[in-house]
Amino acid sequence: MESSPVTLTIDGQTIQANPNTTILEAAQQVGIEIPTICYHEHCTANALCRICVVEVSNARALVPACIANVQEGVVVQTHSARVQRARRTILEMLHSSVDLSEAPEILAMAKNYNADPQRFPDAQRREPPVIDDNPMYIRDYAKCILCWRCVQVCAEDAQYTYAINFSGRGYETQISTFFHHAMPETTCVFCGQCVGVCPTGALKPKREWLLEQGHNPETIMQLTRSERRGKKRRANLTV
Numbered sequence: 001m002e003s004s005p006v007t008l009t010i011d012g013q014t015i016q017a018n019p020n021t022t023i024l025e026a027a028q029q030v031g032i033e034i035p036t037i038c039y040h041e042h043c044t045a046n047a048l049c050r051i052c053v054v055e056v057s058n059a060r061a062l063v064p065a066c067i068a069n070v071q072e073g074v075v076v077q078t079h080s081a082r083v084q085r086a087r088r089t090i091l092e093m094l095h096s097s098v099d100l101s102e103a104p105e106i107l108a109m110a111k112n113y114n115a116d117p118q119r120f121p122d123a124q125r126r127e128p129p130v131i132d133d134n135p136m137y138i139r140d141y142a143k144c145i146l147c148w149r150c151v152q153v154c155a156e157d158a159q160y161t162y163a164i165n166f167s168g169r170g171y172e173t174q175i176s177t178f179f180h181h182a183m184p185e186t187t188c189v190f191c192g193q194c195v196g197v198c199p200t201g202a203l204k205p206k207r208e209w210l211l212e213q214g215h216n217p218e219t220i221m222q223l224t225r226s227e228r229r230g231k232k233r234r235a236n237l238t239v
């Protein structure tokens with residue numbers, strides 16, 4: 001049985017929405033844009049980045065719009081001063097700890113919210129070395145914002161491969177393979193879906209990366225082709 005719609009107000013507009021609708025979706029339906037980072041329309045929302053927070057009249061704390069459903073009679077403010085301050089701080093914290101140089105959407109957001117990239121000058125940046133352990137893609141976790149999209153598409157949201165997950169705690173948290181094995185030694189099938197959903201360039205096709213490193217296309221073809229042959233040969237030897 002279909003549940004009856006609820007009525008709520010978003011930024012002064014009274015709207016009706018199905019109770020299973022999130023605030024993010026309800027806002028989109030009436031043309032109100034709420035910024036998102038970790039959210040991806042084809043992934044399960046996990047509310048990790050908190051950039052989508054909004055003020056809801058019956059909640060004391062700010063509410064992540066990507067997972068909170070609409071409720072009868074509430075008043076939602078998506079761009080109040082409090083909301084803007086929270087988003088600005090999140091963006092400043094990201095700036096202080098991660099290389100965002102290849103995350104144009106986040107950089108545009110930071111500009112919109114007047115985020116000061118130098119707000120936390122003493123913050124320790126995360127700068128692990130690039131992991132180049134397979135012929136298909138590299139992992140540059142200095143650019144990783146831990147949005148978890150790659151883990152989700154590798155698991156139940158798409159591929160059911162489970163090659164990667166979180167490792168470490170607190171500041172040491174990083175996306176990794178189990179026991180930090182090289183990617184070819186894991187269950188990874190190199191489908192490329194993780195690279196496709198990464199919003200920051202932390203995961204990048206190997207050929208694109210080699211091109212950036214100054215290699216010419218012919219060398220790149222040779223490098224990636226010979227590596228793949230090498231992998232095939234190794235696989236045949238172990239059968």
Ligand code: SF4
Binds near residue numbers: 148175194199203
């Ligand atoms: S590697 Fe990319 S997709 Fe994966 S958690 Fe980091 S930023 Fe997100």
Ligand code: FES
Binds near residue numbers: 037049053064
């Ligand atoms: S987009 Fe909602 S918490 Fe990241």
